[in-house]
Amino acid sequence: MKNLFDLDRTICLIDAHSVIYRAYYAIPELNSSTGVPTNALYGFINILLKLIKEEDPYSIFVAFDSPEKTFRHESFKEYKASRPKMPESLVSQIFLIKNFLKLMNIQFYEIPGYESDDIVASMMKQILKKDFDILILTGDFDLLQLVSERVKVLIMKKGISDVEKYDLNKFIEKFEIKPYQIADMKALSGDSSDEIPGVKGIGKKTAIEILKQFDTVETLLQNIERLKNKKYKELIYENKDKILFYKSITLLDTDISIEIDIKEKPWENLTEDQKVSLKKFLESLDLKSILKKLFN
Numbered sequence: 656m657k658n659l660f661d662l663d664r665t666i667c668l669i670d671a672h673s674v675i676y677r678a679y680y681a682i683p684e685l686n687s688s689t690g691v692p693t694n695a696l697y698g699f700i701n702i703l704l705k706l707i708k709e710e711d712p713y714s715i716f717v718a719f720d721s722p723e724k725t726f727r728h729e730s731f732k733e734y735k736a737s738r739p740k741m742p743e744s745l746v747s748q749i750f751l752i753k754n755f756l757k758l759m760n761i762q763f764y765e766i767p768g769y770e771s772d773d774i775v776a777s778m779m780k781q782i783l784k785k786d787f788d789i790l791i792l793t794g795d796f797d798l799l800q801l802v803s804e805r806v807k808v809l810i811m812k813k814g815i816s817d818v819e820k821y822d823l824n825k826f827i828e829k830f831e832i833k834p835y836q837i838a839d840m841k842a843l844s845g846d847s848s849d850e851i852p853g854v855k856g857i858g859k860k861t862a863i864e865i866l867k868q869f870d871t872v873e874t875l876l877q878n879i880e881r882l883k884n885k886k887y888k889e890l891i892y893e894n895k896d897k898i899l900f901y902k903s904i905t906l907l908d909t910d911i912s913i914e915i916d917i918k919e920k921p922w923e924n925l926t927e928d929q930k931v932s933l934k935k936f937l938e939s940l941d942l943k944s945i946l947k948k949l950f951n
Contacts, residue, residue: 668715696942755933772793785917842899
């Protein structure tokens with residue numbers, strides 16, 4: 656990942672829950688000598704330290720999902736309805752990860768009623784105004800909506816080290832649409848991971864071809880008569896209200912009110928007391944390899 660995008664002042668935004676889930680399932684069960692589960696914590700810390708070492712960011716901010724239901728859950732009961740409940744051994748590690756971030760001087764945000772990707776999107780909007788470039792780390796393809804000339808995304812794939820790197824050119828080359836059209840594509844073709852059904856009979860490839868012609872679903876719905884395929888014309892006309900609703904579910908919220916205090920490499924400015932607390936934290940969980948990375 657070193658110098659991936661040749662950005663001078665880059666701020667990294669981490670979509671915590673998607674990264675933590677990947678760490679939890681990629682690393683075999685790991686417990687401290689007192690029986691505390693630590694595999695997700697261990698994985699997350701290693702991912703974070705690798706990001707710091709290889710990208711040398713100006714600062715880092717982390718976003719967490721909140722346990723409260725979001726506007727998506729309230730307006731669409733099927734949204735992520737079949738996803739299994741978070742395992743108890745992972746729930747306890749979320750608390751540990753937040754403690755670690757506090758000890759490292761890294762700010763994190765959790766806002767009731769909002770998902771972490773909405774928080775990332777809102778942080779991005781504010782940070783861009785402060786003349787920084789942005790690198791987002793996530794496992795959620797929804798955040799590819801944010802890719803631009805100044806926003807790059809690292810998508811975690813398998814394990815904790817396999818990532819796919821997207822700048823604007825790579826995104827367009829791979830998906831054949833613009834990043835903002837992801838929400839339009841999912842409104843038409845659906846998204847099984849979020850249980851958004853889309854329009855039955857319209858797949859991803861068809862949705863992309865339609866968007867190449869009409870750009871957005873709003874423009875499409877204003878010009879349905881221009882569609883040459885009779886079948887798709889009928890499907891879209893019959894589902895026009897659903898299409899707009901599905902797009903509203905998929906769009907990221909960039910207008911959450913968040914106060915962001917940007918400090919340069921705050922993890923390098925720990926007080927002696929903070930260093931002692933961090934050492935005790937890692938020692939208590941038997942994370943010896945992390946101790947060596949941070950203090951040797």
